[in-house]
Amino acid sequence: MAAALAGAGVIALTLVPVAAVLFRAGGWGQLGPGDWQALRFTLLQATLSAAFSVLLAIPVARALARRRFPGRGLLVALLGAPFILPVIVAVLGLIAVFGRSGLLNSGLEALGLPPMTIYGLHGVVIAHVFFNLPLATRLLLQGWLSLPAERFRLAASLGLTPWAMIRVLEWPMIRRIAPGAFAVIFVICLSSFAVALTLGGGPRATTVELAIYQAVRFDFDLGRAALLSVIQLGLAAVAGLVALRLGGEQGFGVGLDRRIDRWDGRTPAARAIDLVWIVAVALFLMMPLATVVWRGLPGLAALGAGTWEAAWHSVTVALGSTAICLLWALPLASRRGEVLGLAGIALSPLVLGTGLFLVLRPVVNPLSLALPVTALINALVALPFALRILRPEAEAIRADYSRLRQALGLTPLAWFRLVLLPRLRRPLGFAAGLTAALSMGDLGVIALFADPDRATLPLQVYRLMGAYRMEAAGGAALLLLGLSFAAFWMFDRGGRVNAEA
Numbered sequence: 001m002a003a004a005l006a007g008a009g010v011i012a013l014t015l016v017p018v019a020a021v022l023f024r025a026g027g028w029g030q031l032g033p034g035d036w037q038a039l040r041f042t043l044l045q046a047t048l049s050a051a052f053s054v055l056l057a058i059p060v061a062r063a064l065a066r067r068r069f070p071g072r073g074l075l076v077a078l079l080g081a082p083f084i085l086p087v088i089v090a091v092l093g094l095i096a097v098f099g100r101s102g103l104l105n106s107g108l109e110a111l112g113l114p115p116m117t118i119y120g121l122h123g124v125v126i127a128h129v130f131f132n133l134p135l136a137t138r139l140l141l142q143g144w145l146s147l148p149a150e151r152f153r154l155a156a157s158l159g160l161t162p163w164a165m166i167r168v169l170e171w172p173m174i175r176r177i178a179p180g181a182f183a184v185i186f187v188i189c190l191s192s193f194a195v196a197l198t199l200g201g202g203p204r205a206t207t208v209e210l211a212i213y214q215a216v217r218f219d220f221d222l223g224r225a226a227l228l229s230v231i232q233l234g235l236a237a238v239a240g241l242v243a244l245r246l247g248g249e250q251g252f253g254v255g256l257d258r259r260i261d262r263w264d265g266r267t268p269a270a271r272a273i274d275l276v277w278i279v280a281v282a283l284f285l286m287m288p289l290a291t292v293v294w295r296g297l298p299g300l301a302a303l304g305a306g307t308w309e310a311a312w313h314s315v316t317v318a319l320g321s322t323a324i325c326l327l328w329a330l331p332l333a334s335r336r337g338e339v340l341g342l343a344g345i346a347l348s349p350l351v352l353g354t355g356l357f358l359v360l361r362p363v364v365n366p367l368s369l370a371l372p373v374t375a376l377i378n379a380l381v382a383l384p385f386a387l388r389i390l391r392p393e394a395e396a397i398r399a400d401y402s403r404l405r406q407a408l409g410l411t412p413l414a415w416f417r418l419v420l421l422p423r424l425r426r427p428l429g430f431a432a433g434l435t436a437a438l439s440m441g442d443l444g445v446i447a448l449f450a451d452p453d454r455a456t457l458p459l460q461v462y463r464l465m466g467a468y469r470m471e472a473a474g475g476a477a478l479l480l481l482g483l484s485f486a487a488f489w490m491f492d493r494g495g496r497v498n499a500e501a
Contacts, residue, residue, distance in 0.1 A: 003331040010328060010340055013380055014347060017355020021226045024358050028227050035228060038211040043235070045121060045196075045207070046189035049128035050182045056129070057136035057181070058174060060281045063274035064137070065144035075282060076141070077489055079134040082285050084437030084484045085292075086458050087131075087194040089477045093288030094118065094127055094199075096295070103287065123199040128192065132185040134285060135434075139388065142427055143177040144170070146393060162270070177392060179242070184388045187236040191348060208232050212348045222354070229351040292481060299475025307476050310460035311483060313371060314440050317456060318487055320375035321382065321439035322432050328379065329386035329431065333394040341383040352377055370454040374446045378439035385438070386431040393427045394420070433491035440484040457483070 022028070031039075064076060082090060097103050098118040105115040118126065147169060155165050196207040208228050215225040332341060356373055401419055410418070421428070446456050455463065457480045464473035 003334070006328045006331045007340055010332070010380065010383065013376065014352075016359060017352045018226055018229065018347065020355040020358040021222050021351055024222055028223050030224065031227065034206070035208075035211050035224070038206045038208050039231065041121075041205055042190055042192075042207045042209075045124050045128070045192070045205075046186050048121075048125050049132065049189045050185040052125065052129050053132040053136045053185050054178050054182050056133055056281075057140050058178070059273075059277045060133075061137045061140035061144060062170070063277045064141055067274055067278070075278070076138075077492065078282075078286065078289075079137055082130050082134050082289070084434065084441060084488050085131075085289075086441035086461070086477070086480055086484070089292055089441075089461070089481065090131065090288060091127060091195060091198045092477075093292045094130060096291040097287050098123075098126065119199055120205055124192070124195055124205060127195045127199055128185075128189050130285065130288065131195075132188060133281065135385070136181045136185060137281070138430065139181045140174070140177055142389065142430070143173045143392065145426075146396065147173060180388050180392070183239045183242070184384055186239045187384065190232055190235055209348055209350075212350055216350055216354060225348070225351055225354075229348045233347050289481075293478060296474040296478025296481070299471040299473065300478060301475070302469070302472040303475050303479065304472070306455070307457070307460050307464075307472070307479070310455045310457045310476075311479060313454065314457040314480070314483065315487075317371055317375045317378065317446075318436045318439040320372070321378040322436045322491070324376060324379035325382045325386050325435045326428070326432060328383055329390055332383075333387060333390040341387040349377060349381065352380075367454070370446060371456075374442075374456070375439070378442050379435070381442070382435040382438050385434055389427045389431040389434070390424065393424060397423050429492045433488040436487035436491055437484040440487050441480060 064072070085093075095102060095118060098116070099105070100115065100117065102118075108115055117123070152165075152169070155169060160168065190207075191209050192207050193209040193213065196205065196210050199205075208231065212225045212228045212232075215221045215228065329341075356377075360369060360373075397420055404419075441458055442456075446454075446459050457476065461473055461476045461480060464470075464476055
């Protein structure tokens with residue numbers, strides 16, 4: 001019953017705005033040559049971005065899973081920082097490192113080597129990998145830590161070689177987790193807007209989301225915008241179905257929740273390989289963040305009352321989004337539910353926002369509902385991430401404990417309270433932290449609905465930048481980064497992927 005109600009809510013929130021846009025437009029529009037070029041570029045960059053993110057995340061997650069070192073917990077927590085950054089803030093950090101006058105090109109110039117440019121296809125892919133490599137790493141790390149310690153003890157007692165351990169223990173887990181991670185990242189990159197806008201480098205590097213923006217903002221061709229949005233939805237649905245087809249259903253077995261000791265990682269070569277991967281990913285992710293912090297510190301003193309009020313609005317929206325998203329995600333944590341949840345990031349937020357504006361305008365002033373509507377849309381956008389985090393563990397729990405539930409005659413409430421919720425503590429905390437942070441830094445629907453009294457912090461950053469108050473904008477961006485990371489850390493803290501072990 002709960003799953004049916006949650007699914008009905010997601011379907012209604014997805015289809016009603018699109019129907020309103022179509023009704024207002026009077027039917028479907030037509031695609032032009034530029035739209036087809038945008039579609040081809042979108043598929044290419046999304047495929048490359050998702051593939052690189054997942055492939056690079058495998059050795060990084062493996063290294064973190066079998067290493068214990070001072071600061072490991074902090075590093076695991078910081079892995080969420082790039083993904084939860086407001087996009088435009090992160091892009092500015094990437095330009096400071098990889099741009100024409102960035103740190104990398106300064107080093108290349110000092111060595112007498114030709115400079116690189118971050119604009120174009122490779123720049124878009126680098127930015128997407130920066131955002132999504134941490135997400136893929138955390139998803140795979142959850143999978144590694146779900147393997148019972150007894151499996152590794154048995155492998156050690158049998159004298160399995162490292163390659164045999166990969167084939168018998170680790171590869172089945174990777175095969176189960178990686179397709180879903182690829183699908184989620186692929187869909188994220190399908191709807192790329194700010195990254196392509198700032199780093200695309202011209203009409204040949206335009207995404208479908210940018211084409212939708214042009215259709216709505218400049219041409220007011222709602223029919224073409226709706227058609228592009230439905231195409232985006234169809235591509236995301238196909239990606240989700242393929243991922244579910246490739247992913248396995250079996251769990252990893254029941255263990256005694258002991259600490260996992262990795263005998264296969266004690267050789268000097270294994271230690272050196274893990275160290276290289278951990279240091280490389282830490283530098284790649286932390287250097288842009290450091291530039292954001294360095295440039296934002298002087299602007300903290302320039303923050304006014306309007307910025308602090310916007311920060312409070314962002315906190316309330318984030319808490320509301322987290323509650324709504326988890327109420328949807330817990331009953332929908334299944335294969336069908338995950339495909340349904342992909343609609344949240346597959347459909348353009350611009351189309352959803354425009355449709356909601358058209359639906360609400362006859363009955364109420366949409367500006368008065370700016371914050372609740374933003375919280376609702378943010379929960380829908382974060383739902384696929386929450387489902388990807390929760391579903392593998394929830395299905396494993398059902399497979400491992402369903403007979404015990406039947407033998408004890410547990411009621412649904414007792415099953416949820418005594419079995420499901422305690423064993424979902426780690427992924428549930430991660431999902432809640434991710435949802436809160438994404439909502440904190442989102443600049444989407446609020447830009448369509450907000451008035452001066454209801455701005456969130458990301459919108460306030462954009463307003464300060466538009467007023468050429470760059471120092472205050474840098475300080476507000478740093479405040480936004482701090483609040484986003486604090487929200488992520490507070491929720492994720494309850495089960496931080498066993499970082500303290």
